[in-house]
Amino acid sequence: xxxxxxxxxxxxxxxxxxxxxxxxxxxxxxxxxxxxxxxxxxxxxxxxxxxxxxxxxxxxxxxxxxxxxxxxxxxxxxxxxxxxxxxxxxxxxxxxxxxxxxxxxxxxxxxxxxxxxxxxxxxxxxxxxxxxxxxxxxxxxxxxxxxxxxxxxxxxxxxxxxxxxxxxxxxxxxxxxxxxxxxxxxxxxxxxxxx
Numbered sequence: 686x687x688x689x690x691x692x693x694x695x696x697x698x699x700x701x702x703x704x705x706x707x708x709x710x711x712x713x714x715x716x717x718x719x720x721x722x723x724x725x726x727x728x729x730x731x732x733x734x735x736x737x738x739x740x741x742x743x744x745x746x747x748x749x750x751x752x753x754x755x756x757x758x759x760x761x762x763x764x765x766x767x768x769x770x771x772x773x774x775x776x777x778x779x780x781x782x783x784x785x786x787x788x789x790x791x792x793x794x795x796x797x798x799x800x801x802x803x804x805x806x807x808x809x810x811x812x813x814x815x816x817x818x819x820x821x822x823x824x825x826x827x828x829x830x831x832x833x834x835x836x837x838x839x840x841x842x843x844x845x846x847x848x849x850x851x852x853x854x855x856x857x858x859x860x861x862x863x864x865x866x867x868x869x870x871x872x873x874x875x876x877x878x879x880x
Contacts, residue, residue: 688708688709688711689707689708689760689761690705690706690707690708690713690754690758691705691706691707691708691759691760691761691762691793692704692745692761692762692763693705693764694741694762694763694764694765694777694780694781695717695765695777695797695800696737696741696769696773696774696776696777697765697767697768697769697770697773697774698728698733698769698770698773698821699722699728699736699773699860700717700718700719700720701717701718701720701736701737701740701741701773701776701777702715702716702717702718702744703715703716703717703741703744703745703747703748704716704748705749705752705754710807713751713752713754714747714748714749714750714751714752715748716744716747716748716751717744718736718740718744719860719861719862720732720737721859721860721861722860724858724859725854725855725858726854727850727851727854728860730770730771730772733770733772733773734770734772734773734775734776737773737776737777738776741776741777741780742780745780745784756787756788756790757788759788759790760790761791761792761793762781762784762785762788762790762791762792763781763792763793763794764778764781764792764794765777765797765800766778766794766795766796766797767796767797768796768797768822768823769797769822797820798818798820798825798827798834801818801820802814802816802818802827802834813828813829814828814829815827815837816828819844819845819846820844821844821846821847821850822844822847823839823844823846824839824840824844824845824846825837825838825839825840826838826839849864849865849868852864852868853865853868856868856871858871
């Protein structure tokens with residue numbers, strides 16, 4: 686029996702990705718592209734959405750080619766419904782609706798936070814984790830309770846991801862591949878020079 690196959694679109698922030706995965710969690714392809722701003726600058730919703738629009742179709746082609754599939758092989762189309770930046774999310778939502786009509790495939794809306802948790806569960810084989818979820822706009826303690834994921838605590842000021850983004854901008858570090866990674870590299874260089 687053929688395993689069900691989904692194509693998924695993630696564009697909630699400055700990265701856009703189009704992945705193809707089977708029901709058992711096998712990743713067949715996962716091309717993505719990052720909107721890179723000049724060092725010291727953040728990414729704005731309008732410019733980020735324009736970036737996503739520019740790269741979306743090439744990523745769809747690349748994902749299908751890498752997975753050696755055609756649209757007929759896809760069983761459903763998934764997309765990040767939120768949370769995230771509104772304008773970039775709308776680009777993916779619109780593209781998914783068009784492809785759904787063209788390919789005659791059902792759409793599955795996905796919660797960004799839950800998707801991160803479920804990917805972690807798939808990779809670690811954890812049964813019932815309590816998660817410290819740290820993303821661009823969210824820092825939360827989440828666990829599964831009474832049939833759904835529930836937030837048991839969260840930041841009320843600035844999320845850790847946004848804090849790192851802002852700190853990297855102050856240091857005029859690039860967001861390529863990510864601000865947090867570049868902060869770690871600077872920290873590593875500084876700690877070596879102090880030894």
